[in-house]
Amino acid sequence: MSAQNFEYKNAMTRLEEILSKIDNSEMEIDELAVEVQEATQLLRKCRQILIATEKNVQDALAELDG
Numbered sequence: 001m002s003a004q005n006f007e008y009k010n011a012m013t014r015l016e017e018i019l020s021k022i023d024n025s026e027m028e029i030d031e032l033a034v035e036v037q038e039a040t041q042l043l044r045k046c047r048q049i050l051i052a053t054e055k056n057v058q059d060a061l062a063e064l065d066g
Contacts, residue, residue, distance in 0.1 A: 008045075011042040011045050012046065015039055018036075019039075022035070
């Protein structure tokens with residue numbers, strides 16, 4: 001498993017934990033702001049990984065067409 005794969009998987013796992021806590025009303029209002037901030041950072045990281053992966057796939061396909 002690549003480092004990016006590992007980072008993405010961990011970020012998604014943590015996001016699922018945060019969402020589960022929110023859905024189940026398992027957090028105090030003070031904790032909510034902190035968790036939402038963390039979720040935002042995790043989403044940014046996942047988006048960066050997905051964009052980089054998409055570029056790598058497009059580059060690989062372009063080489064085949066080349």
